[in-house]
Amino acid sequence: MHVTQLIALQIVKDVHLRQALLRAQKFESLAVGGLVQFFHLLAHASPEMDAATKAAINTSLKNLLFFTHQNLLIVVQILLNRMVAGKSNYWATNLATIVNAKMAKKVKTKGEAVQVLKVHMQNSENIIRNIIKTQQAHGGKKRIFALMNDWLNAITTVTNEKIRETLYNIEQFRADALNLTSEKPPATGPAAKGISSTTKTSGTSNLVGAGNSLTGKNPFAILKASAIASTSTAKFPNNFTNLPKVTPPFLPALEGEARQSTYTLVLDLDETLIHNVEYGSDSYFLVRPGCVYFIELMAKFYEIVIFTAALQDYADQVIDQIDVNKNIKYRLYRQHTSQNGPFLVKDLSLLGRDITKTIIIDNISDNFILQPENGIFISTWYDDMADTFLEEISPLLIEVAEKKVPDVRRALRAYRDQILRQISNGAKEPSIRFH
Numbered sequence: 292m293h294v295t296q297l298i299a300l301q302i303v304k305d306v307h308l309r310q311a312l313l314r315a316q317k318f319e320s321l322a323v324g325g326l327v328q329f330f331h332l333l334a335h336a337s338p339e340m341d342a343a344t345k346a347a348i349n350t351s352l353k354n355l356l357f358f359t360h361q362n363l364l365i366v367v368q369i370l371l372n373r374m375v376a377g378k379s380n381y382w383a384t385n386l387a388t389i390v391n392a393k394m395a396k397k398v399k400t401k402g403e404a405v406q407v408l409k410v411h412m413q414n415s416e417n418i419i420r421n422i423i424k425t426q427q428a429h430g431g432k433k434r435i436f437a438l439m440n441d442w443l444n445a446i447t448t449v450t451n452e453k454i455r456e457t458l459y460n461i462e463q464f465r466a467d468a469l470n471l472t473s474e475k476p477p478a479t480g481p482a483a484k485g486i487s488s489t490t491k492t493s494g495t496s497n498l499v500g501a502g503n504s505l506t507g508k509n510p511f512a513i514l515k516a517s518a519i520a521s522t523s524t525a526k527f528p529n530n531f532t533n534l535p536k537v538t539p540p541f542l543p544a545l546e547g548e549a550r551q552s553t554y555t556l557v558l559d560l561d562e563t564l565i566h567n568v569e570y571g572s573d574s575y576f577l578v579r580p581g582c583v584y585f586i587e588l589m590a591k592f593y594e595i596v597i598f599t600a601a602l603q604d605y606a607d608q609v610i611d612q613i614d615v616n617k618n619i620k621y622r623l624y625r626q627h628t629s630q631n632g633p634f635l636v637k638d639l640s641l642l643g644r645d646i647t648k649t650i651i652i653d654n655i656s657d658n659f660i661l662q663p664e665n666g667i668f669i670s671t672w673y674d675d676m677a678d679t680f681l682e683e684i685s686p687l688l689i690e691v692a693e694k695k696v697p698d699v700r701r702a703l704r705a706y707r708d709q710i711l712r713q714i715s716n717g718a719k720e721p722s723i724r725f726h
């Protein structure tokens with residue numbers, strides 16, 4: 292959040308872009324405030340709110356974070372554009388590739404950036420207003436929602452410091468809303484850089500930033516620190532206590548020859564294969580182009596597993612419809628995910644499958660952060676009916692299985708190297724065809 296402000300004030304000269312960025316930053320604050328508060332409501336099973344309403348708010352918050360994230364990507368892109376062009380810089384090229392892949396709407400000019408920022412903010416505002424309305428309609432009197440309402444009405448004049456300060460001081464807005472107090476950041480390893488190795492009982496007091504100590508009163512700092520601290524370990528089962536109990540290994544053991552010959556393809560569901568849309572009280576989903584064929588085709592080469600962080604009822608409904616020929620062998624749901632700081636991750640080591648023969652495709656690379664070498668990052672899909680990713684990735688996947696590569700991680704590394712080579716050779720849109 293500070294970064295957006297700094298960039299707006301110190302790097303961006305264009306007055307319209309600067310204003311849009313400063314405003315976007317306030318929406319970031321509101322989005323994070325709303326999110327943490329929602330976790331708090333869930334954690335304490337707010338009696339005034341039913342499950343459907345909570346699910347609706349959950350979806351809203353997902354969308355809210357999406358727009359916030361997209362705005363942040365614009366900020367990163369602005370930074371990248373300001374970097375001195377010339378010698379090819381591996382780091383900047385990589386970052387540009389990631390930003391490009393994750394950006395839902397590409398922006399090329401300052402004017403476009405302002406436009407897209409404005410659209411995202413309008414959407415964010417609508418979502419926040421809806422959340423407030425839903426909460427109040429259910430008799431909720433949480434102070435934060437009233438405040439968020441006030442802020443929305445005065446967002447052009449209220450300062451970001453004011454938003455932050457108030458959020459810190461709200462009684463409910465505490466670190467334990469995210470159940471972080473039981474988490475101890477790892478004391479060693481590069482991920483724990485800048486975090487002291489002292490382990491105290493409070494999750495808020497043992498986090499020390501590099502150079503400046505983070506007080507226990509600053510929830511943003513806690514979020515940030517725990518995100519940094521939680522890249523190499525995850526806790527199973529996750530923190531959701533009302534889910535069905537499951538025990539690893541999640542998949543039944545392979546017998547005999549199948550143990551040697553089976554390759555496992557783990558697929559994410561939302562924004563990888565489908566996109567769920569809520570329209571008023573109706574909910575439906577769009578299917579990524581080529582999805583049904585992709586599953587049919589891959590089933591000839593792989594044992595297919597859907598691994599979603601979504602709830603089982605929702606996921607089953609969707610999977611039943613996209614997999615009429617029953618090509619998907621197994622389904623894993625939110626109860627199978629592990630807790631990694633404030634995030635849920637998909638730990639492939641709990642599947643009971645050979646890690647050298649397992650590939651995961653997901654639109655959130657953090658989901659496979661525990662086994663990054665087994666992951667293929669797929670661009671998030673919402674409704675682009677011209678998308679060809681599934682078609683394009685198929686030859687690579689078929690080749691891996693047909694050639695019976697001894698270790699998929701090496702094959703995927705070669706694939707990534709190939710893309711990077713193309714980029715460094717000047718390819719604007721690198722082909723992911725595997726030759």
Ligand SMILES: [Mg+2]
Nearest residue numbers: 559561562654
């Ligand atoms: Mg997804």
